[in-house]
Amino acid sequence: MADRFSATGRRKKAIAQVVLVPGSGSFTVNGKTLDEYFGLETLRYICRQPIELTGADKKFDVTVKVMGGGFTGQAGAIRHGVARALVVADEAYKADLKSAGFLTRDPRMKERKKYGLKKARRAPQFSKR
Numbered sequence: 001m002a003d004r005f006s007a008t009g010r011r012k013k014a015i016a017q018v019v020l021v022p023g024s025g026s027f028t029v030n031g032k033t034l035d036e037y038f039g040l041e042t043l044r045y046i047c048r049q050p051i052e053l054t055g056a057d058k059k060f061d062v063t064v065k066v067m068g069g070g071f072t073g074q075a076g077a078i079r080h081g082v083a084r085a086l087v088v089a090d091e092a093y094k095a096d097l098k099s100a101g102f103l104t105r106d107p108r109m110k111e112r113k114k115y116g117l118k119k120a121r122r123a124p125q126f127s128k129r
Contacts, residue, residue, distance in 0.1 A: 005089040009081025011106050014069030018081035020089055023061030043075040050083040050102045054093045076106060
């Protein structure tokens, strides 16, 4: 068994580099604990989903370097990266993670702004006079 497993996860503009090391189950994001980095419980839950699904929460220490995007995009990128790293660590996890949808990269991106509009679809305010 190798001593470290790494993978990259992405969502929107966020990119997460994830490293799994056999250990006690600590979760570090950009040098802070998961609870310090993410204020919302839902975001912490999203990050932990793949590890809890596979039952590997006490087997690996997770270290993440995440950049770009907002907090929700970063949480989704971390989930994607952790799921990919778990598959690298043990191929037996792949079926469960795939059926839960954690290995699929979320294709939704911000739509580009079009000329004549204020945002992607928001038109300027209309006035009759």
